[in-house]
Amino acid sequence: xxxxxxxxxxxxxxxxxxxxxxxxxQFDFLSGVAVRKFRVPSSEAETLVHEVFLxxxxxxxxxxxxxxWLLGAICHASRYYWRANGRDIVPEEPFERIDPASLNILDxxxxxxxxxxxxxxxxxxxxEVLRLRFFDGCSIAEIAQQLGxxxxxTQKLVTKCLRRAERMYTAKEQRKGKx
Numbered sequence: 271x272x273x274x275x276x277x278x279x280x281x282x283x284x285x286x287x288x289x290x291x292x293x294x295x296q297f298d299f300l301s302g303v304a305v306r307k308f309r310v311p312s313s314e315a316e317t318l319v320h321e322v323f324l325x326x327x328x329x330x331x332x333x334x335x336x337x338x339w340l341l342g343a344i345c346h347a348s349r350y351y352w353r354a355n356g357r358d359i360v361p362e363e364p365f366e367r368i369d370p371a372s373l374n375i376l377d378x379x380x381x382x383x384x385x386x387x388x389x390x391x392x393x394x395x396x397x398e399v400l401r402l403r404f405f406d407g408c409s410i411a412e413i414a415q416q417l418g419x420x421x422x423x424t425q426k427l428v429t430k431c432l433r434r435a436e437r438m439y440t441a442k443e444q445r446k447g448k449x
Contacts (some may be wrong), residue, residue, distance in 0.1 A: 281395045282355060284327055284330045289327070291325050292336065293323060296337070296340055297319055300322065300344045301316055301319045303344050303348070303352075304318050304344055304347070305341070305350045306416035308349065308351070310344070310348050310351055318344060318351060319344065320345055321347060322343040326340065326343070332376075384439065385404070387442070388435040388438065389435065392431065395431075397432075399413060399417070399428055400432065403428050410424050410425050410428065413428070435436065
């Protein structure tokens with residue numbers, strides 16, 4: 271077994287066959303992380319992986335969990351790459367992220383329309399209470415504070431307005447059905 275020594279002053283040494291096996295096993299994964307997760311161009315990703323492995327060789331004695339360290343190192347190197355070159359280099363492909371709120375918008379559209387129709391049937395105070403609770407996402411305590419009411423009364427008011435909306439919407443739908 272030959273020993274590959276990079277820094278004799280620091281005493282760091284790595285077994286050459288183990289390093290080759292690690293390099294072969296991890297190279298594609300690490301370059302894939304840089305390319306897919308951080309959108310680093312593939313030619314630059316290979317350079318980053320080589321730099322990560324060079325750093326590994328220098329610090330091998332300090333590293334306890336090699337795989338975790340390599341993953342963290344490529345993530346840091348990729349972030350540094352974009353900090354250093356972000357204004358000069360454009361990613362190869364446009365980066366598209368889907369807005370999670372729009373994934374099921376067509377499924378929820380009928381419910382939203384029905385909720386808006388139900389709100390139209392209510393008095394302005396009930397409209398405001400239900401809008402704050404269900405559209406703006408306010409908690410009962412936040413609604414109480416905003417309207418200057420007690421929390422317990424606000425809970426009863428929300429329940430009362432919901433029941434009223436349900437009754438009025440049901441009655442409206444029944445009238446539509448009779449026409």
